[in-house]
Amino acid sequence: EDKVVQSPLSLVVHEGDTVTLNCSYEVTNFRSLLWYKQEKKAPTFLFMLTSSGIEKKSGRLSSILDKKELFSILNITATQTGDSAIYLCAVEASGNTGKLIFGQGTTLQVKP
Amino acid sequence: SQTIHQWPATLVQPVGSPLSLECTVEGTSNPNLYWYRQAAGRGLQLLFYSVGIGQISSEVPQNLSASRPQDRQFILSSKKLLLSDSGFYLCAWTSWTGDEKLFFGSGTQLSVL
16 A cells, blocks of 8 residues: 655754654655645645655755655755744655645644 | 635534535646545545546545536535544645646635534
């Protein structure tokens, strides 16, 4: 059975800290891994990763994929209170369904 | 451009009452459509997906059903709600181009009392 596991499930840090969120997966016919940020309603897209070792970066956020060890990490440097959210990892398998399998999410709280 | 509409935003229903949540997509044709549910503070669980009119695949056995009566319309239903049906429901569609695979509606917060 395909599955995605995120850790930690929750995290509390102070502004300025750096955090690393983890996502491991087991999926048949892997196609891509995606990270989303969810604040109050619908998740918003952060990154899509398909190749090992190639870092994707956007401002203070970055992510990398290891297809040999079947995991990805999302790094946030110099955290701000606005980074407080649930961070979701999802994996897409090959096929025409386009469905994503999501992990449980990591709830990040950044304190001032 | 493509947009996705989902309603209502909030719903409070008694146990045993019926449910109908609707989702429509504009600006694209023959999209793959999805219903996800999220328990408080948790990840998204895929409930149903559809690759075309009348084609519904169920991912988990449950008290809910889905229908796709038109190309860009996806409906989530229940004949009798259970307490365990409470949660945040998200409709989504897939873009086959670009990195952003899924586009979500704004969600429905359902409370079954």
